Amino acid sequence: MTTTTHTPTAKPAYTRPSLLRHRSGLMNKMGTQPSLTPTEAIDGVPVETLVEAYGSPLFVYSQRTIEHRYRALRDELARRYPKVQPAWSYKTCYLDAVCRVYHKEGAWAETVSGMEVNKALRNGVPMHKVVFNGPHKEDAALLAALKGGALVNIDHFDELARIEQLSKIHGLFPQVGIRLNMATGTTPRWDRFGFNLDNGQAWDAVRRLTAGGRMSLRGLHAHFGTFVLDADNYRIGASKVAAFANRLRTELGITLEYLDLGGGFASKNRLKSQYLPGEQVTPSLAQYAEALTKGLADLDYPAHELPTLITETGRGLIDEAGTLITTVIANKRLADGRRAVVVDAGVNLLYTAFWYNFEVETTAPVHGVPEPTVIFGPLCMNIDVVREHIMLPALPVGTRLLIRPVGAYAVTQSMQFIHLRPAVTMIGLDGQHGVIKSAETLDDLVRGEVVPDWVEGAASVPGVEPTAPTPRAQTVALPRLTGALPSLTGATPAVGPDGRLH
Numbered sequence: 128m129t130t131t132t133h134t135p136t137a138k139p140a141y142t143r144p145s146l147l148r149h150r151s152g153l154m155n156k157m158g159t160q161p162s163l164t165p166t167e168a169i170d171g172v173p174v175e176t177l178v179e180a181y182g183s184p185l186f187v188y189s190q191r192t193i194e195h196r197y198r199a200l201r202d203e204l205a206r207r208y209p210k211v212q213p214a215w216s217y218k219t220c221y222l223d224a225v226c227r228v229y230h231k232e233g234a235w236a237e238t239v240s241g242m243e244v245n246k247a248l249r250n251g252v253p254m255h256k257v258v259f260n261g262p263h264k265e266d267a268a269l270l271a272a273l274k275g276g277a278l279v280n281i282d283h284f285d286e287l288a289r290i291e292q293l294s295k296i297h298g299l300f301p302q303v304g305i306r307l308n309m310a311t312g313t314t315p316r317w318d319r320f321g322f323n324l325d326n327g328q329a330w331d332a333v334r335r336l337t338a339g340g341r342m343s344l345r346g347l348h349a350h351f352g353t354f355v356l357d358a359d360n361y362r363i364g365a366s367k368v369a370a371f372a373n374r375l376r377t378e379l380g381i382t383l384e385y386l387d388l389g390g391g392f393a394s395k396n397r398l399k400s401q402y403l404p405g406e407q408v409t410p411s412l413a414q415y416a417e418a419l420t421k422g423l424a425d426l427d428y429p430a431h432e433l434p435t436l437i438t439e440t441g442r443g444l445i446d447e448a449g450t451l452i453t454t455v456i457a458n459k460r461l462a463d464g465r466r467a468v469v470v471d472a473g474v475n476l477l478y479t480a481f482w483y484n485f486e487v488e489t490t491a492p493v494h495g496v497p498e499p500t501v502i503f504g505p506l507c508m509n510i511d512v513v514r515e516h517i518m519l520p521a522l523p524v525g526t527r528l529l530i531r532p533v534g535a536y537a538v539t540q541s542m543q544f545i546h547l548r549p550a551v552t553m554i555g556l557d558g559q560h561g562v563i564k565s566a567e568t569l570d571d572l573v574r575g576e577v578v579p580d581w582v583e584g585a586a587s588v589p590g591v592e593p594t595a596p597t598p599r600a601q602t603v604a605l606p607r608l609t610g611a612l613p614s615l616t617g618a619t620p621a622v623g624p625d626g627r628l629h
């Protein structure tokens with residue numbers, strides 16, 4: 128028989144009730160809040176100093192982050208594989224200043240069009256350090272690349288035939304690479320570019336290439352996907368490429384000079400489909416390097432003949448180096464009750480907003496109760512949404528926001544639609560800062576536009592007198608607004624000769 132003993136419980140100690148100030152950034156039933164701890168400076172430079180100098184919106188690149196990430200990737204690879212050569216993926220951001228930071232660090236150039244090849248050459252990259260990929264290599268660029276010894280990776284059979292034709296006409300015997308695609312576990316399957324490895328097409332391409340008697344094979348290229356969150360896909364891909372290289376060597380006697388295993392590493396950005404933030408799910412550069420080189424361990428090559436591992440990582444190197452400063456220009460209440468803020472940067476500058484939920488940070492403390500908010504850009508267009516849903520307190524007009532990471536693709540994919548594009552700046556290693564691409568002007572916009580005589584001369588609209596063409600001098604130079612937004616109350620601000628509001 129059991130007996131139960133009861134010990135008298137002590138009376139709980141009295142706790143004074145307290146009121147806790149509601150701070151955004153904490154978890155509540157609406158889900159994780161964005162951190163609204165203000166970020167006042169970028170690489171030590173106050174955001175307000177940057178806006179004073181260059182206006183809002185404004186792209187800001189951090190040279191320190193660019194160099195840090197590049198060195199990290201190079202070192203993680205070099206630690207695991209003896210011959211490594213990173214190439215900078217131009218399309219990810221081909222501003223000269225950015226490219227030159229990478230080239231100064233030793234990166235080659237990975238290009239996908241004649242324009243990019245020319246940009247790389249202008250940046251001082253010799254042709255034999257240019258990787259030329261892409262499905263459409265224009266004839267002039269292709270010929271120059273073949274003559275100059277660029278690493279030309281063939282994308283399809285028609286290109287193969289064209290190179291052969293060009294080679295015959297110009298008496299060339301080029302060494303080329305071919306691009307491969309294969310199942311590595313990424314979804315959607317990345318099989319649009321290159322020759323398929325799994326179904327034998329890649330093998331056929333090599334046979335066709337060598338049978339022509341004009342070209343020889345020097346390398347293989349595979350870009351396994353983009354924003355690949357599972358590093359193991361690289362192990363699978365690299366292992367398949369290694370097996371193919373082994374077969375080429377044993378069956379056709381081809382010893383390859385390079386394996387270019389693409390980019391595709393995810394940044395810490397957050398895809399709309401992604402539940403957890405990038406901080407938690409994005410593999411580190413070390414994990415990607417580990418996976419790639421583990422797959423390459425299947426190469427059956429003597430050590431002194433191992434092919435060089437080329438990488439052409441874009442986003443994974445530069446995304447975190449880029450910030451877009453934007454300013455709240457209006458608050459709204461939508462018909463469904465949601466709060467909306469309108470900012471001065473939209474999908475014209477962040478095409479990438481269609482698939483990312485960017486981090487949004489303030490630069491000064493903001494107060495108030497966070498509510499579901501939609502952030503609209505300044506375009507007169509319904510699809511101009513920077514964030515569809517974010518918990519934010521009321522943000523007064525003039526509040527600065529930092530949107531990041533935006534270093535990858537945002538600048539190269541930005542468009543001039545309704546608004547002129549803003550300046551792009553870089554902060555140097557010692558905190559110096561400057562413009563790396565000027566803000567666009569109306570003259571930039573109309574450069575190249577032509578009004579034909581027959582349009583100019585026609586009095587076509589009934590009742591409307593034809594006017595003389597508007598000479599350039601008559602266009603009014605609108606000052607670029609910098610600094611704090613003027614108060615909406617009180618005297619109308621005047622624009623001074625320095626273009627600033629007084």
Ligand SMILES: Cc1ncc(COP(=O)(O)O)c(C=O)c1O
Binds near residue numbers: 219535
């Ligand atoms: C051939 C090639 N290489 C490199 C890259 C860079 O990719 P990521 O920015 O995902 O690293 C791309 C981008 O799509 C590409 O198409």
